[in-house]
Amino acid sequence: MKALTWHGTNDIRCDSVPDPKIEGERDVVIKVTSCAICGSDLHLMDGLMPTMKSGDILGHEFMGEVVEVGSPNHRLKKGDRIVVPFNINCGECRQCKLGNYSVCQRSNRNAAMAIEQFGYPTAGLFGYSHLTGGYSGGQAEYVRVPMADVAPMVVPEGLSDEEVLFLTDIFPTGYQGAEHCEIKGGEIVAIWGMGPVGLFAVQSAKVLGAERIIAIETVPERIALAKMAGATDIVDFAEEDVYERILEISKGEGADAVIDCVGMEADAGHGQAGVLSALKEKVLPSERTFVLDQAIRAVRPCGIVSVPGVYGGPVTVNMGQIVQKGLTLKSGQTHVKRYLEPLTKLIQDRQVDTTFLITHRSTDLADGPDLYKLFKEKQDGCVKVVFHPGG
Structure with a gap:
């Protein structure tokens, strides 16, 4: 075949x-x-x-x-x-019975490798190493x-x-990313990356009741699709300071929740933060944290940071911002x-x-x-x- x-x-x-x-x-x-x-x-x-x-x-x-x-x-x-x-599920382990299917304890036939990398096994995945x-x-x-x-x-x-x-994959992934934001109605949600997962996150945030949905993107075709999906505001990260624009849209409060749909291959964007991200990329080229850094900064105090974007290894994260702002970080396959x-x-x-x-x-x-x-x-x-x- x-x-x-x-x-x-x-x-x-x-x-x-x-x-x-x-x-x-x-x-x-x-x-x-x-x-x-x-x-x-x-x-x-x-x-x-x-x-x-x-x-x-x-x-x-x-x-x-x-x-x-x-x-x-x-x-x-x-x-x-x-x-x-x-993800492949045995249906019998404790995690499957809890509905935590992405961390099935029995379906990864190379579980020892995952344990060495992550401390615990992950579920078996199709076509993914x-x-x-x-x-x-x-x-x-x-x-x-x-x-x-x-x-x-x-x-x-x-x-x-x-x-x-x-x-x-991508519809449930976008939906889970939005669900992690605990949207009850009327929130401002900012979403980085209008690839397929980001577009489904936009649609999902709209279905769940978000009032303002900010799409951060620079590719024209993807911006057009974000508008079709329900984004109320567009921020072109190559032309604008994302943090300042989110403050402007939220009247100085910051977004109620933010979603990183980009992950490890984020592009450095506008301003000093983009320069710092580019420098970090020289040290850890496979883990570009520009979007995650930006999202953590742009969310309001006691807000939620949702990360459906894929990261594969160690990254440097500003834990001072997370702790002092009282943020909740949610992620996972x-x-x-x-x-x-x-x-x-x-x-x-x-x-x-x-x-x-x-x-x-x-x-x-x-x-x-x-x-x-x-x-x-x-x-x-x-x-x-x-x-x-x-x-």
């Missing part, structure tokens, strides 16, 4: 690889009908995540049709059309889904692939399964548009290397790439 594979920094290829096989009773194999390139995949492309191996199959946003099951008594049946959360289990990803024609009796959801009738594909049913209802009720951010489509995975480059470099207005293999 065809699959997009990693062969080193900036070396993504479309290879012919062996078809996946059932390895246990809880497995299923699906024929992938839709998959996407995620911003997190660019961290792999840029060589920022450790433990990648040449030939690893990429992709953690995918869905498709079940073509093989590990047991005749499996919850899923051949022909079922399913969306597959990016051997640190998270070394599972083959879904940017492929077929994929094995382990523990498939727990996390995947059968798609309700009447919903297209493109309407539900992003339930696998997304507990996708927790959100599948409620977010599906938002889609069915047309409260959220999950398709407007798709800018590029392909039916051939062979286009993948070029589309990865296009996405990384934000060329041709590229915001989100979706593949329909064989479609």
Whole structure:
């Protein structure tokens, strides 16, 4: 079968690889009908995540049709059309029972590596390094889904692939980022980065009742999409002082909550803070904290800092600001399964548009290397790439 594979920094290829096989009773194999390139995949492309191996199959946003099951008594049946959360869940450990699916204690088959890095295991993830289990990803024609009796959801009738594909990651991630802000109605929420997660965070903050939603971005196409998603205010970080603009919008108070949807690959922006961030980048090039620094400064005292953006290692954070301002910091990989049913209802009720951010489509995975480059470099207005293999 065809699959997009990693062969080193900036070396993504479309290879012919062996078809996946059932390895246990809880497995299923699906024929992938839709998959996407995620911003997190660019961290792999840029060589920022450790433990990648040449030939690893990429992709953690995918869905498709079940073509093989590990047991005749499996919850899923051949022909079922399913969306597959990016994290793998055993459903049996304490964290799964608490609904903390991103830190499942049993699904990461390389748990010892994660414990060494983070102190505790993380859930197994599809297509995202051997640190998270070394599972083959879904940017492929077929994929094995382990523990498939727990996390995947059968798609309700009447919903297209493109309407539900992003339930696998970026919609729940944006929603969890907004939910962490504890929006009760009337708040000012500032969101850094109008990539796909940021756009879903905007829509989610609007659904949850935020009054002012400030989008911080500089790419014109993404600014236009942020307005479509519901942003009430735009701050171009390349042209304006973000902190001063947020103070102006909030009448000197600061935002009630802030969301960092950028993570480790933030660009330094306007003013002295941008210079300081650039200097820090020379020391820790894989961990750029410019956005996080800015967000912590711009939130009001006793406000909330939500961080769905990905960080992979140690960073320097101004704990003085966090402590003296009495801030709450919330982060973590997304507990996708927790959100599948409620977010599906938002889609069915047309409260959220999950398709407007798709800018590029392909039916051939062979286009993948070029589309990865296009996405990384934000060329041709590229915001989100979706593949329909064989479609």
